[in-house]
Amino acid sequence: MLHSIRRGFVRRTALAAALAACVAGLTVAGPLASSAAAAGTLTQVTDFGSNPGNLAMYEYAPSNLPAHAPLVVALHGCTQSASDYHTHSGWQKFADQWGFAVVYPQTGSANNSLSCFNWFDSTKDTRGKGEAASVMQMVDTAVAQYGSDRGRIFVTGLSAGGGMAADLLADYPDVFAGGSVDSGLPAQCATTLTAASGCQSGSQNLTPKQWGDKVRNSYPGYSGPWPRVAIWQGTSDTTVNQVNGTELRDQWTDVRGIGQTASSTRSLTGGTTESLYDDSSGKPAVALFSISGMTHGLAVDPGSGADQCGSTGSYYLDYICSSYHTALFWGLDGGGQGGTGSLPAPSGLTVTGTTDAGASLSWNAVSGAASYAVYRNGTRAGSVTGTSYTDTGLSAGTSYTYTVAAVDSSGAVGASSASVTATTTGAAPKCYTDNNYNQVQAGRAHQSLGYTYANGSDQNMGLYTLAVTHTLKETSPGYFVLADAGC
Numbered sequence: 001m002l003h004s005i006r007r008g009f010v011r012r013t014a015l016a017a018a019l020a021a022c023v024a025g026l027t028v029a030g031p032l033a034s035s036a037a038a039a040g041t042l043t044q045v046t047d048f049g050s051n052p053g054n055l056a057m058y059e060y061a062p063s064n065l066p067a068h069a070p071l072v073v074a075l076h077g078c079t080q081s082a083s084d085y086h087t088h089s090g091w092q093k094f095a096d097q098w099g100f101a102v103v104y105p106q107t108g109s110a111n112n113s114l115s116c117f118n119w120f121d122s123t124k125d126t127r128g129k130g131e132a133a134s135v136m137q138m139v140d141t142a143v144a145q146y147g148s149d150r151g152r153i154f155v156t157g158l159s160a161g162g163g164m165a166a167d168l169l170a171d172y173p174d175v176f177a178g179g180s181v182d183s184g185l186p187a188q189c190a191t192t193l194t195a196a197s198g199c200q201s202g203s204q205n206l207t208p209k210q211w212g213d214k215v216r217n218s219y220p221g222y223s224g225p226w227p228r229v230a231i232w233q234g235t236s237d238t239t240v241n242q243v244n245g246t247e248l249r250d251q252w253t254d255v256r257g258i259g260q261t262a263s264s265t266r267s268l269t270g271g272t273t274e275s276l277y278d279d280s281s282g283k284p285a286v287a288l289f290s291i292s293g294m295t296h297g298l299a300v301d302p303g304s305g306a307d308q309c310g311s312t313g314s315y316y317l318d319y320i321c322s323s324y325h326t327a328l329f330w331g332l333d334g335g336g337q338g339g340t341g342s343l344p345a346p347s348g349l350t351v352t353g354t355t356d357a358g359a360s361l362s363w364n365a366v367s368g369a370a371s372y373a374v375y376r377n378g379t380r381a382g383s384v385t386g387t388s389y390t391d392t393g394l395s396a397g398t399s400y401t402y403t404v405a406a407v408d409s410s411g412a413v414g415a416s417s418a419s420v421t422a423t424t425t426g427a428a429p430k431c432y433t434d435n436n437y438n439q440v441q442a443g444r445a446h447q448s449l450g451y452t453y454a455n456g457s458d459q460n461m462g463l464y465t466l467a468v469t470h471t472l473k474e475t476s477p478g479y480f481v482l483a484d485a486g487c
Helices: 013-024 082-089 091-098 130-146 160-171 193-201 208-216 243-255 322-330 436-441
Strands: 027-029 043-045 056-060 071-075 101-106 153-158 178-182 228-234 264-268 272-278 284-291 298-300 316-318 350-354 359-362 371-376 379-384 388-391 399-407 413-416 420-423 430-435 445-448 451-454 460-463 469-476 479-482
Touching (some): 056 130, 071 091, 082 298, 130 153, 160 178, 178 322, 208 243, 228 243, 228 322, 243 272, 243 284, 243 460, 298 322, 379 388, 388 399, 430 436, 436 445, 436 460, 451 479
Parallel strands (some): 178 228
Antiparallel strands (some): 043 056, 264 272, 272 284, 359 388, 371 379, 399 420, 430 469, 445 451, 451 460, 469 479
């Protein structure tokens, strides 16, 4: 996409030519020549299999990559290239910092006139076929080369790359432990070019189960664990309508067997609202990041801060470092994986105070710790050098679960502490039950093309009419989620 697969796409021939020039100067290597994949160099691999999808393979790995490290597959958007995505997206920073390899599949004009991944073509985006099969050959090649951990392989993508990432998660849940769809489409939203336009421009009016069935039908009979999925969507995206973020949320929460009401929400930088959807064990399984005012592109945040990354450019927009928060959600920093370091779990984790919007914690020091990682509901919330931490931006009257892990001087995260629960003060979130027309009139929802969407979460509430009634829960000021199952 990165404009549209239909006529709405603007042909950016100058950009495509410039990106092609960038790619022309990259190193070329065979698949198993690890010495050719020089440290800190984006390297092309020319022989990675039969390549039925006619893709190019590029890879990046830090010089100190350990054995059994994670592997991330990153898919560019239309008119872009592997080099362009590597340069702007910020994944190199975290590959160096936390120790993992990145594979960048690249398509071109021979496959699609705008160099888009064909997320809408069942001959190319389904298990064992076309581009999807080529990506799997790249994964196998990289795993053999780097000794990557088969249990920690992830896929992310922007726009058309995001649509293909969603398809790959559905096609290969036995391969990917997690994924991220940035300004993209639900898995198997379309099977034709004509249908692709409808997916981009508005709601498909499917139930969560119908969306979930598209995933389940992509690999019939699969009974293993499903990947954790992060979803990024701008509220002012006119290329990929913001309802796609809601539909992705519906799809993957249904696949995981959980409801569409957020377990927790919080405000992040760049006008971003994070909504987490926990599985039965209380661990976030789906995350929806809604970015107020962002148009079509990948969210980056240039700078030297720990939570900053990337650089701006065409469709790389200065709001928040999406790659950082996605990496934390997947546990690439060591969180959620039981830790990679040898330091013991901190003892004495205690809630020392709460407010309407915050919770304060303290714990006992661990010998050899250079810092401590704090996790809220299974996702990293912050890092400190001392033995206390105050979490902010929380919802009033809401319970949160915390753990802490010690981090050594090399950045390795040790074992996690026992968990504690902090409940913020103040009134619990308010709930409002009314018909869709009155919800809009009251400012809790809005309507578009005859359908009603909850303000903040953009959840599809159905037709804009007096005949449809829903309960909305206000989890933070001006942010509403569906709560028909109970408030």
